[in-house]
Every structure is written in structure tokens, then in C-alpha cells.
Amino acid sequence: MIVKDAVCPFCGCLCDDIEVEVEENRVVAVTNACELGTTKFMGEKRMKNPILRDGDRWKDITYDEAIRYAADMLLEAERPLLYGWSGTHGEAQCVGVHMAELVRGVIDNTSSVCHGPSILAIQEVGHPGCTLGVVKNRADLVIYWGSNPIDAHPRHLSRYTRYAEGFFLENAFRDRKVIVVDIRKTETANIADEFVQIKPGGDYAVLSALRAIVQGKTDTIPRTVAGVTREQLVRVATLCKAAKFGAVYFGLGLTMTQGKYKNIRNAIELVSELSRHTKFTISAMRGHYNVYGSNEVNTWMTGYPFGIDYSRGIAFYNPGETTAVDILARKECDAALIVGSDPAAHFPRKCLEHLADIPVVQLDPYPNATTAFCNVQIPVAVTGIDAEGTAYRMDGVPIRTRKVLSTDYPSDREVLSRMYILMQEALER
Template identity: 45%
Template sequence: MQETIKHVACPYCGACCDDLEITVEDGKIIEVKNACIIGTEIYHHASREGRVGSPRRRQPDGTYKDITYEEAIDFTAKMLIKAKKPLIYGFGSTNCEGMAAAGRVAEDAGAVLDNCASICHGSSFLAIFDTGYPSCTLGEVKNRADVVIYWGSNPQHAHPRHLSRYGVFPRGYFTGKGYKGRKVIVVDPRYTDTARCADHFLQVQQGHDYELFDAFRMVMHGYADKIPAIVAGVPKEKILEVCEIIKGGRYVHIFFGMGLCHSDGRNHNVDIAINLVRDINEYTKCTIMAMRGHYNIAGPGIVWAWQFGFPYCIDLTKGSHAHMNPGETSSVDLANRGEVDAFINIGTDAGAHFPIRAFEKLGSGIPMVTIDPSVNMAATVSDVHIPVAIVGVETGGICYRMDNVPIQYRAVVEPYNGILTDEELFDRIYERMQELKKEGWTTDEGVWDYATPLADVRPVKEVYE
């Protein structure tokens, strides 16, 4: 018998579209409506045969052998206890309940707890710490904004339904004309697919965003005559034209992406963008928002700020208090310096996203566990790969949208092959750690034993018995 479940939230990007309709028959997903092509594939993948349905342990010859959850949990718990400075990283694709459970494990293990923000919007955090965050919700953008600016972001690729649901096309309470009533401005070094939808495109010179922001601020402060003929590759006339559009808007909103965070200037680019918002508010209402990537990458910052007082790069090795210092306690820097001696990759793919030299130190020299519903690059070099239920498909939970609005996700089918959720897994790891400590397991000077590696296979770490 078929059943259609409505108002389902999508576990892909930070837009967290919650208008999906999923048709289920005999415990399998038959049809997905309203989702983008990537979100649709996530749902169909859940019902596809051939998924990894049980934990796997890498063998000395590089192959994988299925093991039980008890064995995988025992391996992970012993790894965390024996390590002096384990790193638990990821959490872009988990629910907040799983993040909180992982926080408890990290605190007990004296680990470094970090999320994907440290390699994406972490620099935005630093700017927000310094300058503030005059933001809003996506609903306010939809209902109020008549001037929308996409700076250093390409939502047509990264957030496929963002323009249609929030930024450009929807008709809102005060924006009844939709696209026809809005002015869309795109600033990017490339003529992207998002730029094709724009009324005005400013092709900024790569790495010179700060200069262009500075020119905008000069106009807002009345120093337009001091601006050179060309700033960061953009003609002065175009800058003045766009500034007049901004001044004449009822509600201006700026969406900024990793084009600002990962080009020259980094957090200073975001800092001056926020200051530009402050300047625009002398003329009209203006807000700003980061285009967060994964559907719950905003979650760790909120959950861990409540648990530990910091959003990312959290060093819990001191035992008595948490410590955060990006550059010192961030994952890539710790890996480059060889400071961690155990690694858990969860809800992300460090193998695809980390610099190769950093990941080589994590994937070849220390014990490593990957927790993810699918096989990714990190899983292929991990000692243990533990599959978990897909949030929004096989399990529910709270996830925070890019505007920090919590969305209640729910399950539409049962977990494949009875696999655990992230929360259940970390709770069981924590319980096993307590049992091992009662048995006398502690961190010591010992190191992990290595199996004899083949010439073309990364070494396999053997757990203490």
C-alpha cells in the first residue's frame, strides 16, 4: 500500500527545504516530489540495494570484512581511551541529538571536537565575533527583500532551490510581484549560473573583494568622488549605479558564500561586509547571511556553544575547561603538525575536503574510524567504517537551517538493515568507554600495534586486546 508523507525536510543543503512529498510503498521510497535533483537522489539511495548495512573492518590486505556493531563500538571506545589527543571531526550531515551525544563522548575522551566550519565558514565566525551579525531569517528575505545580493556564492549549484524558495522568485507578503519586484545583484569573479538570473553582475577581480567593499562603503559615506575609475576590476559607474539601487531599496539583503571566506582577506572580507550592512542601514533596512553548505552545518555551532561555550575547534584535552583557538585547535592544523593520535570522521568526508598532506597523516599513521551512511574517500582508508541511518530519511531530529532556524526532521522509512542512528551509536560508545574504564583501561604511553602492511596498502591498526 502506498503512502504519501508531506512536509518532509530535505537532508542536502543549508536551505533545508521542508515542502517535500515522499511516496513510500512496502518500506521503500517510490517517488520524491519538490526536491532538487540532488535531494531526490539522497532519498532514492536509501532504498537502493547494495548499501553498506553493517560495520566493516579493514584487513591487512586492504579488503574489508563485515563485523558487528558491538565489535565496531568496542574498537572505537578503546581507540578513544588509549589516545592522548583524539580528533572527532565532521558533523555536517548529522542531527543535533547526535552532535550532543558526540560532545559527551569527546569530553569524556579528552578529545578535540571540530566541525566542517573550520574549513569553510570558520572565518565568518571570527568576523562575527569581532563585528556582530545583523541577520534575519529566510522568511524575512522572502517576504520583505526587494534588493538581493549574492556575493561570492553560487546557489544555483550549491543550493539549487534557494532562488526559487527564498531569494529571487517567490512572492512574499510585501513582495507580491516576486521576481519582477526584486533587483538581483551578483558579485563573483566568474559569470556563474546564478549571475544569469541577475539584473546586475559585478565581475570582481579574484581576491580583491575587500577593495570593492571599501568602494561601496565610500559611496555610502559620501566620498564617491574619491573612488578610482576602476576598483577590483569593476568600473566606477557600475559601482555608483548599484549603490543607488541599494539606497533606493525598501529591504536589502546580502547572501555571502565561501568566495569571501576562502579568498584573500578571509575573515576580514566578512568583517567589512558586515560593516557595509551597518552603513546601508543609514539609508534603508539591510541584513546579511552566510550561505551555509550542509543541511545541519549550523547545528554544531549552536549545540556546542550551549555545551562548551564555543562553536568549533574545541579542545577538550585539558579536562577542566574547553579551549578554542583556530589555527592551534583546528583540524587541518592539528593534522599538519601531527598532534592527534586517533581520528573519527563523521558525517563528512575529510578525504575529499582536507589538504592531501594533512589527510595523509590522519589516514595512514593513526587509527581512524569513519561514521557515515555511505562509502566515501575517508571510509576507504579507515580502519573501521560504521554505517548510520540517514537523517531526514531513516531517522528524525533537529537540524538548523542556514539562518539558524531549527527544523524538525522526521523519518519516512525504517533504517536500512536495522543500522543505528548517530545518537544511538555515540551513546553506546560512551557506555562502552565507561565499562572499559571500570576494567582499568586508561591512556598510557603505549602506541597502537601495526599489522605488517603490504607495500601498496596503508598500514592497518590493531586494537589492544
């Protein structure tokens, strides 16, 4: 059987033109996906059943027992943390928010350690963004700033920018310019028309210099800014002003470097300056599959995109205080539910030391670095492969993802809903 138009569940591009060949309920071939997507579809060795830590060994338990354990853990905790959510569907994220409210916990998603600062900047100055389709068809200039799509979002270039046909571009490959701004020459820089190499931590200064040049204040610019010559800055600003439609895509190289959200605010303001001369947009290269969806779902349910604390009985948001890394580092939470992410692979050691001291339940199809910190791990269906649902693409477009395999594994939403019902019943007694 060949499943057409499947949606890749790996990165924020959510490529929706994938063909998956299935034989005896196993993926045997994948067409159109990049290497990252193909590997995800082909799958790894999955866990067969829930496991419970028993001293220094693991013991198999039933789904009923595992779900009961997780529900009791959250009910008994005074300040539980519900973290992750970027690797699961919107339907599961909804249940997660209801659970956090029920147990007065803190719910945070992976954007607090990736594009959280970008969201803070957008909350201050707005988001002059557009869909990927608009960029593909109209943009004659694309800037990748602090992002390396060849490694992280391989088909972004072939579907929307460098190698994509454009409805309003006669010869897109020739007519569309690509500029890469980064601290080192990445693979994406190798295929760019212009590479701007800046000194680490110099993004804010370079953005400010470009804004000044766009405003006509070139004579205020020193000979070099963060390692970039004035001539190159003028050349880049001239290319931007001459473009009919420009698009800036920024990654963690801009968001998570010195300046953090101020960098993004400055970049958005540069785009606003450019829009006085031509049409320009800016968007984040969202990494995890449905991380955009976790911000959307949290925002329309709580008013806030991440780091939401229900301990007061109402939604409270203060990034730096109510975000997972800070709560773990301060040893505030006394239990953790992890869904659709692998914090042990990314969080600082201090956070992991606390994670090792508290009860942890993880929902994930595969053993990962966080498994070592778990008391219970519940294997679930792979979101977007054997569970269907809604995910948001990096440009905010919601996409209904298709199921390509039928397995007996319950989805995240099913497991979380069963936990929620048990918790509601216990609280009503």
C-alpha cells in the first residue's frame, strides 16, 4: 500500500507531499522526504509496553497500572511540572493544559528553551510574517540569519527558497538571491549568494548598523561592525532595499545568542524599516515538529504561549520564573510529566540533578536520554505515523496529519485523557 500526501512528523516544515510505502504494517520505503524525515518514518526499535523502575531494574507493567501511577503522581504532587509537548498533536496539548489546571501545576513547552525569546519580541513589536507559500511564490531575496536549514530543515530550501520555483519569478534559481548571516561558514552559507560572517555576540550591532544604513545614516557606521565591513553592510542593505519581496528566516543562532529577545526585536524593527522601501517579512525557523502548535494551543486556552503556572488557580506567566529550566534549577517542582520531548538531552546538569530526585513519568515511543530519569515510561503511538491529529507548520498553518500505520499503541491524547478522567474522579470523591 502507498500512502500519498503523508505529513512528515520531524521538523517544523511539516512537508505534506511525502509518499510512504507500507508492507505488512511496516514502512518499507519513503519518497520525497529528506534524510531526517525518512529516518523518522522508518522508525527505530520501539518499546513494547510500559515500564516501572524497580530498584536498579525495570519491570514491565500494564497500561492501566502505568496510567494510574501517573495520575496518582500528579495528584500527590504539590507543584507538578508538565513539560514537553512539541512532539505531539494539538489534541494532546489541549488535554495537557486541562490537566495542569486541574492539579494546579506548571505547564511549559520546549519553546522556553528555543524560540521563547522570539515570542517575547513578537509580543512587544508584533510579527510581520507570512506563509511559506507566499515566500516561495514571491520572494526574490531570502536571508537566513543564525540558522542552517541544510542541516536542520533540509527541504526548506528545495520547497520554498533556493531551489523552489516561484509563481511570480520567471527563473527562481537565478532571480532569487540568498544571503546567510552566521558566525561560521555553514553548509547553507556555501550555497548562498552572499555570506556575512559576524563575530559571536555581534548580531545586535550588525542589525542596528543595517537599520542605520536603511535609514540613510551610512556615515555613522564605523569601518567594521562585529567583524563585518561597512562595504558589505552597505551592499546587503542595498540588496534588501532593491528586492521586490524579502523574507528573513532566523534560527537559534540569533534567538539564543547574546542579546536574546532584543536581537529578534531589532530584526523585526529592521524588517519594518525595510517595509518603508519594499515588502519584507520575518519568521522563525521553528525546529520541533509541532512546537508552533504548543504555543498556539497554550495561547488560545490560557492566554500565554509557554511557561504557564496554575498554582494560584489562574493562569500566571512569567518567563524566567515559570519556565521549566528555572523551576527545575530552583528545585521547586516535586513531580514531572514529560510528553513529546527529551529534556535530559538538552537541559543543564543542575536541572537534571533535580529531575533525578523527583518522580518522573514520560510518554514516548522510544527509550531516550530522559528514560534514565523516569520512574515510569509509557510507550505511545508515534505522532504523525501511527496517530493522526493536528500540527502547526512553522508559519502557523494548521495541518491535519495522516496516520500511515495501524498499531495497538495508544496515542498521547488517549493516555492523557485516561489520566485526566482518573484524576477528575479522584478529586470528586
